[in-house]
Amino acid sequence: EPEVTQTPSHQVTQMGQEVILRCVPISNHLYFYWYRQILGQKVEFLVSFYNNEISEKSEIFDDQFSVERPDGSNFTLKIRSTKLEDSAMYFCASSDGAVANEKLFFGSGTQLSVL
C-alpha cells in the first residue's frame, strides 16, 4: 500500500530556532494535512492544504507556523521560532478527496523536542 513519508523521525532544536518538518504525501493525493500530538494529549488538527493554499487551519496554527509545497512531491511545515510548548509528535497526512468520508493516510510522525 502507498504510504506517507516523514523526515526526520526525531528532531531536537533549541528554543527560538527555526525548524522545517518534511513530508512526502502519496503521489496522486491532492489534500494535505498536519496534525500534532503533545505527549499525553489528543491528536490536534493544525492545517489543511489544497490547490497550493491553506483551506482550513486551527487556532494553534498562528503566525509562527507556515506550510509550503515547494515542488510536486514535498509538503513542509515550518515553525519560525520554536517554543518549549511546540514539543510534540507532528503527523503529516494526505487524501485524494475532501469529502467527509475520505480516507486519510498518515505518516509515522516527526518527534520534535524543543530544549
Added chain:
Amino acid sequence: GDSVTQMEGPVTLSEEAFLTINCTYTATGYPSLFWYVQYPGEGLQLLLKATKADDKGSNKGFEATYRKETTSFHLEKGSVQVSDSAVYFCALRDNAGNMLTFGGGTRLMVKP
C-alpha cells in the same frame, strides 16, 4: 465545537479476551466516525469507519456501530490477539470541513 471522548487506558487484556473501547462524541449535524490504530513506530492507520447512523464499520475482527441516539461509536472485538497491541483513536469528521477531531487515544496491551 466538535469533540470526542474515549476511555483512558491503558487497557490490559489476555489473549482471546473480549475488547470494548468506549467512544462518545459531540457534534452538530451528521459527522462521519472513524477508528484509527497506531502500532508502535508507525503512523495512524484507518481501522474502520461509519458515515451514517446505524452503520456498522468492521475490519480485522473489529467492529463499531454508529449510534446517533447515544452519540457513541464503541470499538469491539470478540477475541484479541497480542498483535492487536496498539493505541486506538476514535475520531469524527463533519461534513462541513475536512479536518478530523480525535479522542485522546486508548492504549491496548494484550498479554499472551
